[in-house]
Structure formats: C-alpha cells, structure tokens
Amino acid sequence: MAVAAAGAGSGPWATQEKQFPPALLSFFIYNPRFGPREGEEENKILFYHPNEVEKNEKIRNVGLCEAIVQFTRTFSPSKPAKSLHTQKNRQFFNEPEEHFWMVMVVRNPIIEKQSKDGKPVIEYQEEELLDKVYSSVLQQCYSMYKLFNGTFLKAMEDGGIELLKERLEKFFHRYLQTLHLQSCDLLDIFGGISFFPLDKMTYLKIQSFINRVEESLNIVKYTAFLYNDQLIWSGLEQDDMRILYKYLTTSLFPRHMEPELAGRDSPIRAEMPGNLQHYGRFLTGPLNLNDPDAKCRFPKIFVNTDDAYEELHLIVYKAMSAAVCFMIDASIQPTLDFCRRLDSVVGPQLTVLASDICEQFNINKRMSGSEKEPQFKFIYFNHMNLAEKSTVHMRKTPSVSLTSVHPDLMKILGDINSDFTRVDEDEEIIVKAMSDYWVVGKKSDRRELYVILNQKNANLIEVNGRSCQVHVAVYNDPSEHRQHDKAFSPALPPKWPAVPTARGDPAAALLTARLPWREGTAPRQSCPLGRCPTCTLCGNSVRGQETLCNAVQQHLLLGLTDSSPKAYLKDTRQTFGHMQVTGHMTDCIQDKGKAILALKNHISTQSPDLLRFLDFKYLCGIN
C-alpha cells in the first residue's frame, strides 16, 4: 500500500482525471435490544442520516451491521469488527455504550477517468481511507454528543427513547454537517491538545488569577484557560478537556472573530458593549451586559460521566487572545448580575494578563531568533498528556483543517501511525516517498514524532541524521523550551546527539539544533559496530555497500547487534513495509526468497506473534 501511495503521488493528476474526495454516505445509531422481534426492527433505529432513506432500506442496513458485528464476535468476543471494507465504501462500527451502536458509512474516494472512447470510468480507491482516522472521527462524534447531551443511558432514564431520539436528532442534524471527512488525518487520531508555551512565572500568574477568580466567584467549579487557541490550564480531567478543547478550537472560537482585530468603525466593534476599562466579553451568554433584557443562557455540558456525572453551564469569556472557560454547576442559574460581576472581576485582570502573556511570548520568540522557514515539517504527539504540535497544519478553520503538505504524505503518516499502534515497543520507521520526500516516524515512550524532510538525493544515513536533528530542534525549540516534553526520553533510539548544554539555555539549545546535521550521524568510514563485512540477509560480503548497511544497522530499531533475528525481522518489516530500498538489499530479498521463507519458519517457532508484522505476500511476491 505504501508503494501505491508513493507511486500515485509522483506527479500532478492528469488533466482528464477527476477526483472526488471521501464523503459521508450514511450515519446511524441503533440499539438491537429495542426491537428484538421480527416486524419491530424499526424500533431499533434511534437516528438515521440521511432521513429520507426509505424505511426498509434503513432496516436492512442496520440489520447488516448487526449481523457483521455478531458474526465477527464469534471469532473475537471482546473485540468485534471495527470496520467493513467494500469496494465502494467503508463502514465503521462503534459501541460507545452497551448495546448502543453508531455506524458511519464513508464512500471511498473516486477517480473518474476518461476512457479512450470518451466514456467516464469510475475507479474507487479502496485502500485510500485509513481505518484509524475514521474510527476516531466516529468516536469523536459520540464524545461531542456526550459533552453537550450526556450519555444515551441518561437520556433514556430522563425521558425514555423519545427523549433520546429527540436529542440525537437535534444534535447530529447539525453536527454531521460540520464533519469534513475529506480533510481528516493523523490529528483526528490523536485528538490532541496544543499547549501554549509559557515561562514559569507567567504560568504561575495565570494560576494565581484562576485561583482568585474561583475564590471570588465561588460558584465556579472548574476553569480552563486558553491563549491563542492553545491550552494553558485545565481544571477538567484530561478526557473531558480533550473534547471541550476540540469544540472550542474548531467551533466556538472560529465563529467569533476578534472584534479587536476589526477596524475601529467596523460593525462588529460597534456591537461590543461599550467598556473602556477592558477588552473582556462573553463568547457564550449575554452579548450586551447593559441590556437589562439580555439573556443569560449558557450551553450545558456534561463531564465526568463515568462517575460523578456532572452537568455544568459553560461560560466562555475572552479578552484579546486569552479565553477562559468557567464551568458552574447546572443547578445554579447564572443571573445577569452574576455576569456583570464576572465581567467586572475578570475583565480587567484578564486584559492585563493577556497583554502580559503576549509580551512574554514575544520575548521568548525574540530569544529564539527569527526562525526561517524550516526545511522540515513535523507532527508531534505525546499520549501521556495529549500534547500535540504540528507544523504541517495551518490554522484551523471551522470548515477544513488545511495542511501544507501533499495528501499522500499525510496518508503515509497515517500508515506509520497504524504500524506504531500494533506494537508497544519503541520503534522508528523511515519511508522514502515521492519526489525527494522522506518521512520519518519515531515512537518512544508513548511519544510519537513524524518528520517530513525534503532533500535531494538523500540516503538513509542522511535522513536518519537529519531527523535526529529535527528531534533535537523540536524538543529544544525555545518557544517550546519551558513547555512540555523538553526532555529527551531516555528510551529514544541511540546515536541521538546528547544536549547537555541545552538545559535552561535556549541559546545553547539552538546551537545544538543548528549544528550541521551530518555531524550527528555515523561517519562513513566505519561501521558503528566495528565490523560490517557481510549483509545481514544473505551473508554475502557487501563491502561495496557499507553505507547502506551501516545505516540499516545503525538506525534500525535495535542497532545493537547485527544478527538478532528479532531485530532483523523488524528491520525487514520497516525496510520493506514502506521503503523502496535500492541496490543490494532489494536484490537480496528478491533473489533470496528462500532466505525469507527460512526466516519465516525460524520466527514462527521463536515468536509467532511477530509474524503478523510481516506482509510476506506484499514484500517479496512469494506466497
């Protein structure tokens, strides 16, 4: 599949081709328990999109999904099927609450070609969609529903099926329109949170501010603080914050253009309540505090649904680029008086704080120097704190997330991620993509880093060294400096330059990061292991190919020994799963199909679970 990706991306599409992105075909929610008997199947369906579909077809589709899930359950009772691949579309199944199933059907992307006789030929691209991406999207649908409506079960308790149906209809009718399936990618899998880099003192000031506000407005239960759409503090638990963050950054914030940015005489500015002391304003709730009839209605959200099951009002208040979410218990109805008090307490402080942060941010930026457009792009994600950073994605807009790289590269990133998911151990994958692009994926101690490099005629050593440098740069980026994950994980692959001087000294960090990257890698003269006379695969001397061999030995996973079968196996998987290696190695594989088979046997006796990593059929064309 990687070969397909690399091949397809080798140039702009021919003019006669027409491309249709993936699209949502249908989306439905059902509970098999609600219509167990024949003739009552319709009762199972709680929500169906598009609603216009004829009733029998709805029932048929739901029945099919039910059957597939049931069928696969016999093979894997705990993990029934997650997705179904067909030529035209792909179905994703999710059971967020017991017996409640959500199904999303996505049409595969289509290429419409003109055949020689002028007739359009439709070609479904079956392998284009990544299961993980769209499964994540489906899960997100549920999380978002739950955030604003609570669990399905709660609705059932409150008002039975009718209420549940009503809520689902109300929510998904609008929400589904905001799904932009064509631009879903790796970031949807992560569902990460971008943290704002900040120095300790300013951070403590924010802490102090939050504590004081929570004290003086004592009905506030939780607070979250964001700057520039990036999170600084969350009083909510991680999972709740994750989905709230998604809502804020992709829906609420983009809808509210900054009136500060608008011109003085613009209509937006005129609408703002005339407050000269500060820039604070409500993003949810009353627009104009001076209007005695202003409505103080805030969206309700549901958090900690697993245990405490809390229902809260969500008050979002913003001054310049700083936004604060105050969450108060839903049993207390915030009054206009309360809003005015909040405005007078928070507004001035937040305005000052926002300009403090801005100033501090600019200082940090200046310290890091005027960064030129870097030669690489990266995506970073830490599973532990959901910290996410991407230089691949442009600013998020409500409609699409724009990426600055070719979709095929994004697809490779997704592929690498899928590979990472299969194993718990740390690993590293290097992929040669089209037109001098290299993609490097590293996974280490629950962190993932993906780097996209573009370098003419680069070889493995160079790419490896280069990505090490990127790693150094990412981890020591001064803007990132005092933020999360500054450290190297000790479990990172070897030969990554140590940066003892980088600690606490941004200048030193930069220096390290900007060293000519070749210095960080193994020199060409000798093998890092002291000897490298033979190929690990065929045993033949590869003196003419030291470079490649070194590189393979050096970077591929263990790098500690050249002859551990396990290590070797991973090497091959990585090498051939994604990389088109030219020269000796490829020859080895193709000529020595027997060697592979022997190896396969060897491994199946040693550690059978490793076998699933190897797609032998694809690898060598042998079966």
Added chain:
Amino acid sequence: MGEEDYYLELCERPVQFEKANPVNCVFFDEANKQVFAVRSGGATGVVVKGPDDRNPISFRMDDKGEVKCIKFSLENKILAVQRTSKTVDFCNFIPDNSQLEYTQECKTKNANILGFCWTSSTEIVFITDQGIEFYQVLPEKRSLKLLKSHNLNVNWYMYCPESAVILLSTTVLENVLQPFHFRAGTMSKLPKFEIELPAAPKSTKPSLSERDIAMATVYGQLYVLFLRHHSRTSNSTGAEVVLYHLPREGACKKMHILKLNRTGKFALNVVDNLVVVHHQDTETSVIFDIKLRGEFDGSVTFHHPVLPARSIQPYQIPIAGNGFCRGVSAAVLPRGCVLTMIFGSHIKSYLWNLQVKLEPIVNLLPDKGRLMDFLLQRKECKMVILSVCSQMLSESDRASLPVIATVFDKLNHEYKKYLDAEQSYAMAVEAGQSRSSPLLKRPVRTQAVLDQSDVYTHVLSAFVEKKEMPHKFVIAVLMEYIRSLNQFQIAVQHYLHELVIKTLVQHNLFYMLHQFLQYHVLSDSKPLACLLLSLESFYPPAHQLSLDMLKRLSTANDEIVEVLLSKHQVLAALRFIRGIGGHDNISARKFLDAAKQTEDNMLFYTIFRFFEQRNQRLRGSPNFTPGEHCEEHVAFFKQIFGDQALMRPTTF
C-alpha cells in the same frame, strides 16, 4: 478592655530603688541606664542599679555638699560627680588606681556647668552656659586634658548616648539647635538648624522648651523629635511630633510628622524603632512606625497612629503581707530610649523598660498587609508572623487569596533581601575584599527573615493536614507561595513541591499535577523524580514524567539506568547509556542479569552480543574477563544458542 488588648507592657524585672526624699537623692543616667540612690550626700552610701546587672554597685563617698549630678563613665570605670556649678569631681573605679578624688574646673571663665556627658570610658564633655569643653580623663595621673572646646551661648543641652551626639539650644528663642558629634577623641560640629515654633499669642514669648525635644535613633538614623503643641491660633486638630533627620553629613531635614490628634501633656519614647507617645490626660499611649506608608506631601510624610490608643498594661507589684498594689504612674516620663516610670508606692520606686507586645497587635490591625509591614520591622517578630500566617489559613479566620498573596510577597521580599546580601557578601569574600575593606560585614539575619523551611514547618505542613480545608484552597495557597518565591527569584525547595504533589495525589488530581510538571512549575530534582516514580502505580504517566525529569537533571544517569532495568527495559537502558557515551564503563553483568530475568532469549542474545562486541572493540577479544563475573551468563548463552553462536575473535 481585655487583657489581650494592651500592646505596651513593662518589663519583667524593674529596677527597684528607694523613693526620693530629703535624705535620699535619686539620679538617672540615661547613657548607662543606671539609677543612683545617694543617701546623705553619699556619706551613708550610694547604690547604683542598672536594668541588666543584678548586683548593684554600692559604695560610700564623703559628703562634700549636695550632689547635683552623678554618672559613671562607660563600663563603670570612672565616677563623675558634680557638686558645684564650676567643678566636677572624679573618682577612679579601676583596680590598682588611686581612689582619691580629683577635680576639674571648667575652663571658660564665669561659666556655669549645666551638666556633663561621658562619651566613652575616659572621655567627657562639660556643657556650660557658654559652650562645651571636651576632656580626656587620665585616671592614673588623676587629671584631665582638654581636647577641644567651643564657645557659644547655651540655654540647655541634650545628649544621645547611642549616637554620641550632643544637641545645644542657642539663641533667645532657644529654637536654634547646634549638634556636635563625638568619636574617639574628636569632636565635630554638625550644621545647626532651627526648629519652627508654632505661632503663639503675642503676650507670651515663644520659646523652645527642653521638654518638647527628644533625640532618638530610629531605624539606624538619628532623629530629633519635636513635640509641637496644639496652638489655639492655628486650626490644626491637635499636637504633633515632628521628626528632624540628623544625618552624619549634610543638613538636618524635616522628614516626618506624627499626628497625635489630641492635646495635652505628652511624653515620648522610642522602643524597637517605634515612636511611642504617651498622653497624660487619658493615660493612654499610641505608637507610630515611620516605615509604614503615610501621606507624603512632597517633602514631609504624615503618619497616623498605627493602632488605637491603649494604656500600658497595668503591672501588679507584690507587696509582702499586703497582697498586690496597683502602681500609679507618677507621670515622670523622661525622653529617650527607655521609659522610666517611677511608681509611687509605699516605700519603693521602680524603673522599667517599656516593651511592645506584638500578639495583641495582630487583632488590632485588620489590614494584613500593613500588619506584615509592621511586624517585619520588629525585633521579636518571627513567631508572631508565623502565627499570623497560620491564622489567616485557619478555617475560622481564613483570609482571601489576594491577602494571602500580599503576606507571602512581603515575607519573601524580606527573605530575598537577606539572600542577596548574603550572596554579595559571599562573593566579596571570594574576591578577597574582606581584608581590604573593613566595611564588609556578614549580613545579620534578623527575625524578619522567614525562609521556606520556617514557613513549611510552622505553617504549611500543618495547614495541608487539616482535613476540613477544601483542597482547592490548599492548592491555591501552596501555589501562591510558590508563585511568590518565583516572583522574587528564590529557588523553591523540593519539600514544598512534595507538599503540592502530596495534596494533589491525595485528591486524585493527577491531571493537575501533570500540568504543573509540564510547565515546570515544580522544579526538577532527584527527590521529586523519585516521588513521581513511586506514583506510577496510581498514575502511569508519572513514569514518563519522572524519567524526563531525571534526564533533564543530567546528573542522574545512573538512576535512569536503574529505573529502566527495574522495568525490564534492558534495551532502552542500553540505548540510553550508549546515547550519553557511557557504555564502555557499564557493568556487563548487571545488564545480562536484567536481560536474563526477562526470560526473553532473543533479548538476552542481543545484549550478550552487544557486550561481546564491546569486548572486541576495547580489548581485541570478545571474551569476558574474569573480573566481570559473567561466567554464568556465558554458560547460559551456550546452553541456549550453542557454542558456535559465541562470537569469534576477528583477525585482520
């Protein structure tokens, strides 16, 4: 008025002496704080009592006439007695020196001696109505040598022993004051200055009364305190005390005005850098602190009493057989640094030191910021401040966070000042300036310096234990303290961080903890990393946080290896140690042991081969040396993979 309301009290052990009467004359020497009781001109005995010494000095001297003034030199070496207006008699109290009296007549003709002051153990100043004369006493020769003199008309004089400054009142209105400073045989004339007298009715001649002037050292600076009475013509609300700053060099300047807001008779005291003003009519006192913020009008700062007026705490004197007798103030209130109150009782009189009680003030001053400013300037403030901190964090008297923040900031401001002084001292010592510059002194740590361990031990550790406290408040307070320390750039001790972690963990607030660590609010340290490691079973990400922290410390590489090995992450450990270039020195046995424990043969193979290669590279042979104690592992390797799997030495 409850007992806890009195903020001024008398000292525990007063100096007790016989009441003055025609046969018994009593004198008080401010310089040595001694009370002299002279019976019958000394013939029947002189008893000298000081506040500190328990053994009174008693001696006899011949009755040569009425004693006008009697004072010991510093260290009680020489006794000076004035009996006539022209002469002063001396008597040595130094062992081996003659005890015969000798006499010195003032040099200026027709002058009358107004008094004398000892400026050291052997130097004395005569103040006459025509000037001053500075003498050195030569006890072994039983004579005096005139060092210096100065002529001017003197109405009255005043002496401040701590700063060795004599103030002379000159001119008809008596309001031009001429200060002189004495040090080690030298006398220097300071610029004179004029005290502005309040406008008085034409009928009476205005003049500056000696009773309205006092000199005192406040916060290390010498001030002349002038009690300006309320004048009927002006529309001021009451009397006030004007403080003129008298610097070592330069002119005297009017600096502070203390508003008394009442009229009548007053007496002044300075205790612990506070100006205490006693009001006779109401028998109450008020205190002023010139360091507290007042209203500044561009040249002078106006101050109001820090606290409402209160009496001095009544002192009960036990009298044998009679139970207790409440003393009544005899209203003798000399100016100066010590309050002398002589209580008339049946037979005795008492001299007391006045003290400020800090505990009652805590409740009298509701503004915590001002209270801190006040307390931090007091000598015996430490425990009181700590109790204030504990109190503001208590359930019943809980202060708001901004107030708590202010208090912490004030504490840390003082703490930082001390740390800076300490640091610059250490740097100066290092630079070798200590010998060349005698001015370099090790900074004194006053009680106002409350460091992190003080606050931790006396305030915070007890505070976090309180079950009834909402955890939100506990964390907010801890963060506020850490913020304050950071704001003053004071390195936060790890036990404070541990307190934060402990509290967060107790309430399962792991995500908050994670965020704090993410922003490095909790600074890296080995103890903290170990604590995190121990939390892994409750919160798995703590493992990553801990390892990251150890890595950042860059001094904890051994720990990292141990942690990884204990988690059976043998490869990761090896990679790490190789990454920092330490793989040539590690113990092969340790890694092989760990690899064997994983029961993963492939892993063992890998590790084994790595060390074989290391041996090859370092020693030219893949074999292990006996010193590495790896025989067991070699045997194990052979058993699993066979002899032929061992690496053969390569020969080139």
